[in-house]
Amino acid sequence: MWLYAGRRIVLTIPILLGVTIICFALVQIAPGDPIQNLLSPTATAQDAARLRAAYGLDQPLMVQYFIWLGKVCVGNLGMSISDNVPVAGEVLHAFVNTIVIALISVVLAFVVSMIFGVIAAYRTGSLADRLITAVAVFGISVPPFWLGVILVIFFAVDLSWLPATGMGASGSETFSYFRWADFKFAIMPIIALALPPLGIMTRTTRSSIAEILNQDFIQTLRAKGLSEAQVIVHAVVNIMPQAVAMLGLQLGYLIGGSVLVETVFTWPGTGYLLNKAVLTRDIPLLQGTILVLATAFVLINLVVDLAQSLIDPRLKRS
Amino acid sequence: MNAMTSPDLSQATPHPAPFLRVEDLRVKFVSRDATVRAVNGISFNLERGKVLCVIGESGSGKSVMMRSLLRLHPKKRTVIEGTMMVGEHDIGAVSDRAMTQLRGSLISMVFQEPMTALDPLYTVGDQIAETVRRHEGLSKEAAWARALELLELVRVPSPERRLKAYPHELSGGLRQRAVIAMALSCRPSLLLADEPTTALDASVQIQILVLLRKIQQEMGMSMIFVTHDLGVAAQIADQVAVMYAGRIIEYGNARDVLLNPQHPYTKAMLAATAKDQDRNLPLEAIAGNPPDLRALPDGCSFAPRCKYAGPDCIVTMPPPVTDIRGHMARCFKVEAADGPLAFDERVAEPA
Structure with a gap:
């Protein structure tokens, strides 16, 4: 197990290097000149060169790449061009805001989809199955931003139950998910984020459970007298x-x-940060954000692989 | 001939209340497109501590009959008729909850494929202990101790290590032993073995067979052993039932059926075995295909493939003919005038 984990961790290093190269290259390929945005209309070519x-x-x-990589390794992602603050701090702060609601959404979607998927697979063709499938298809097909707008119209404008936007009065610095006054700002984003994965995971859970229930060992489990719940x-x-x-x-x-x-x-x-960075052509900010996101993606995959090998003993050997 | 015809087999059995009594069992699978009649009126008895071998080719209803005894078929699509009495339990009538309690304790089952019969994500010990805990409510430690004893009982080498092994870490033979250990874990009175040796290597087959027979005798279990291997049947059976298209077409003591086969199907099957055959001649095979269970003919289901079949065989299902020893065959050409059944191809079918 530890050997597998060690190997798997070592293998992520080249992937992460690849990520940095792509992050770096993407921005070089992108059209436009960030320097032009910073210069006043009266600036000369000399000013630009300086x-x-x-x-x-x-x-x-x-x-440029190696200088940048060296800085990245010590946590220096450069200065944001438009705001003139360190990118690392800005990205980290934004990342915490994103990952927390993403985690809440995905865990919520996971738990609900497990329950839905099992019910649907267990009662194939029933009314419950069809209802759950309808919800799942809705979740998959509805664009989340449209859903977001609808949620705002319904819960914020019409019913005034929930605040429409932002992170509330306390601001993102002191935001606490355990305080209702703050948490209510997160509810609608969480719902809008959770619905698509809920739909997808419900569908996959349903089909995987149905597949497992058709396997031989399920019959063995029933034959040895387990209750349906245990099965x-x-x-x-x-x-x-x-x-x-x-x-x-x-x-x-x-x-x-x-x-x-x-x-x-x-x-x-x-x-939100990415959007801002693209619109203002803030290359260090864009690079930094993409890098953090891509790294997070790689690390999530690493954790998933390790978790899978913990659950499925057959994976350890390979 | 009519005088010797006895549709009720229990009359031929000396003991009044056999341990297992199956009477006119019929199993249909109903779907939107078709109704598959997998079992079409099976009756037999089995005493405590005896082994019944059920022989028949694929699709003859052997496995369906076994699964019916455990009520493992999906309820929605299956229609089961007839009586199945195991001890004092009426399998057709007990509640679902009571059924789960009977499964694995009164009746348990060993399946054909040891490769897929175990849950791949649980250790062998967990799976055996789970059964014991379910039925006997033992503590985890006691259940594991029992699991260890059971692995020793089925002669698994280094059982302590194997308890903690996952199914994929064991060979086919060891896995089948683990499956058998699981089936035996709560000392069942009836063991259903559904081709437990078919998926194994020839050398391992014999070991498993000998083991099953030995344990069956030691524990005094009744066993129904499904196989399409006549050699296996000869080894372990007390009684043999030959199935074709969901019916028992020949039944009796192992010696009677295997040494004095009466039904043309049993005869043809025995002729198709490799034992005592001339090496230079191709093996005899039964011509034609098994009947379509969605549209069974009215008459004898074997008639279309039978070289002795007359015009009436196709129209009427032959009634069972039984001799004084309980040897039964369903064929118009079989008589039991005095003593054992005798096949005479000159006998004309009734009009």
Whole structure:
């Protein structure tokens, strides 16, 4: 087990290096010149060259990459061009905001989809199955930003139960998920984020449970006198490796793909930050955000792999 | 001939109340497109401590009959008719809850495929202990101790280590031993073995067979052993039932059925075994295919493949003909005038 874990961890290092190269290259490929955005309309070519040199943008690409990588390794992601604050702090702060609601959403979606999926698979063709399938298809097909807007219209504007946007009066610095006055700001973003993974995971849970229930060993379990509840526990344990993989994948998507939802709810997370960085051509901020997101994705996959090998003894050997 | 015809087999059995009594068991699988009649009126008795071998080719209803005894078929799509009495329990009538309590304790089952019969994510010990705890409410430690004893009983080498092993870490033979240990864990009175040796290597087959027979005798269990291997049947059976298209077409003591086969199907099957055959001749095979269980013919189901079949065989199902020893065959050409059954192809079918 430890050997497997060690090997798996070592294997992530080249992946992470690849991530940094792609992060770096993506920004180089992107059209536009960030220096132009900073200059006043009256600036001369000399001013531009000076500024370019100040940011190190006049160096060869390889040199720029290694300088950048060296700084990244010590946690220096450079200065944000538009705000003139360290990128690392800004990204980290946004990342915490994103990962917490992403985690809550995905865990919520996971638990609900497990229950839904098991019921649907166990009672195939029943009314419950059809209702659950309808909810799942709704979750998969509805664009989350549209859902976000609808939620705002319904719960914030019409019913005034929940605040429409932002993180509330206490601001993101002192935001606490354990204080209702703060938490109510997170409810709608969580719902909007949770619905698509809920739909996808319900569908996969349903089909995996149905598949497991058709396997021979289920008959053995019944033949030895287990109750249906105990049989279902076995079936659920058996889909856990897949379910955990799915969970990790969805968490990755939520972290990277929350731009729209965070923009709708002005939730100050990485998606919001990414949007801002792109619009202002803030390359260090963009790079830093993408790097943190990609690294998070890689690490989530690592955790998923390790968790899978813990659950499924057959995976340890390979 | 009619005088010797006895549709009720229990009359031929000396003991009044056999341990297992199956009477006119019929199993249908109903779906939107078709109704599959897998078992079409099976009756037999089995005494305590005896072994019944059920022989028949794939699709003859052997496994379906076994699963019916445990009520393992999906309720919605299955229609089961007839009587199944195991001891004082009426399998057809007990509640679902009571049924789960009978499964694994009164009746347990060993399946054909040891590779897929165990849950891959639980250790062998967990799976055996789970059964014991379910039925006998033992503590975890006591259940594991019992699991260890059981692995010793089924002669698993280094059982302590194997308890903690996952199914994929064991060979096919060891897995089947583990499955058998699980089935025996609560000392069942009736063991249903559904081709337990078919998926194993020939050398391992014999070991498992000998083991099952030995344990069956030691524990005094009744056993129904499904196989399509006549050699296996000869080894362990007290009684043999030959099934075809969901019916028992020949039944009797192992010696009677295997040495004095009466039904053309049993005869053909015995002729198709490799034992005592001329090496230079190709093995005889039964021509044709098993009947379609969705549309069974009215007459004898074997008639379309039977070289002795006359015109009436196709129209009427032959009634069982039984001799004084309880040897039964369902064929118009079998007579039991005085003593054992005798096959005479000149006998004409009734009009």
